[in-house]
Amino acid sequence: MIWIKPLRRRCETLSTVRNKHLSVQVSESQCVMDRKLPFSPLKQAMSAQLGIEARGETTARAEHMLIIAVCDRLEAIADALPAAPSNESLSELLALLRFGIPAHCRHEEQELTSALAGNADAPRWLHHAAALIKAEHMDNENIMLELAEALEDYRNRVDRHGTTSTDVTADQKGANALGYLIRHFFTQMRRHMAWEEKVIAELRGSSD
Numbered sequence: 001m002i003w004i005k006p007l008r009r010r011c012e013t014l015s016t017v018r019n020k021h022l023s024v025q026v027s028e029s030q031c032v033m034d035r036k037l038p039f040s041p042l043k044q045a046m047s048a049q050l051g052i053e054a055r056g057e058t059t060a061r062a063e064h065m066l067i068i069a070v071c072d073r074l075e076a077i078a079d080a081l082p083a084a085p086s087n088e089s090l091s092e093l094l095a096l097l098r099f100g101i102p103a104h105c106r107h108e109e110q111e112l113t114s115a116l117a118g119n120a121d122a123p124r125w126l127h128h129a130a131a132l133i134k135a136e137h138m139d140n141e142n143i144m145l146e147l148a149e150a151l152e153d154y155r156n157r158v159d160r161h162g163t164t165s166t167d168v169t170a171d172q173k174g175a176n177a178l179g180y181l182i183r184h185f186f187t188q189m190r191r192h193m194a195w196e197e198k199v200i201a202e203l204r205g206s207s208d
């Protein structure tokens, strides 16, 4: 009994020192982990790889198939609400909505303009159709920006409160509003691409 008390005290002291040492190590490692980096090596490598892939040949149809896949992914997100999409899948979707699909539209508009300029026999309705496609692109892009923001807000809200916060009505409203926006977007986008392909086919046909 004489030795137990000092031994226990010594063990407690050692354990306190070890815990303090560990907590210092953890806080140092947290500082290192949170230090700002001037660039992201991981994203830079991914961007370089995407750059290589982007320089490969493709077709307008192949690009449309990629956009159809985006619509399918969005539909799956709407079906899964109120569950939020994972951060990994969301970050790629946001980049496609904000940058990828608008870039596709710009390229398509240039192609339409040069095809019409090089085809003196193109009927008047094709000129109107091309103008309408450009107007729809603008409309779609506004919806894409709104949708990207809504998806991000929803993900952040779920990260903060989970899918069932104390304000159940607000949760339900948020999920319903996002679901409506997603469904509106992919319905409009699928319809837009279907008639756009018809216009492009007519334009090519009229130039033969």
Ligand SMILES: [Fe+2]
Residues within 6 Å of the ligand: 064, 104, 105, 108, 193, 196
């Ligand atoms: Fe397109």
